[in-house]
Amino acid sequence: MDDVRRYRVLIPGELRAADIDAFCVPGYQIKPEDGGNTGLYFQTDQAGMIGLIRHLHGIGLVLLSIEILSQEN
Secondary structure, three states: OOOOEEEEEEEOOOOOHHHHOOOOOOOOEEEEOHHHOEEEEEEEOHHHHHHHHHHHHHOOOOOOEEEEEEEOO
16 A cells, blocks of 8 residues: 655744754755744655654654645555
């Protein structure tokens, strides 16, 4: 079963690529969002998603939301 999906993780405040480069999947994007938040966009499977959540939590970031944008076929 192929469960690769495109995700958007919303984080309060500003996030720089240097803060997450070491553990983020290749090809991720960081975009400023409304309200001064930051959107983190990436494509991964469920295991990668769990790892990313753990790393973000480990560096003290709060996650406002996690959204599945699309599923790759």
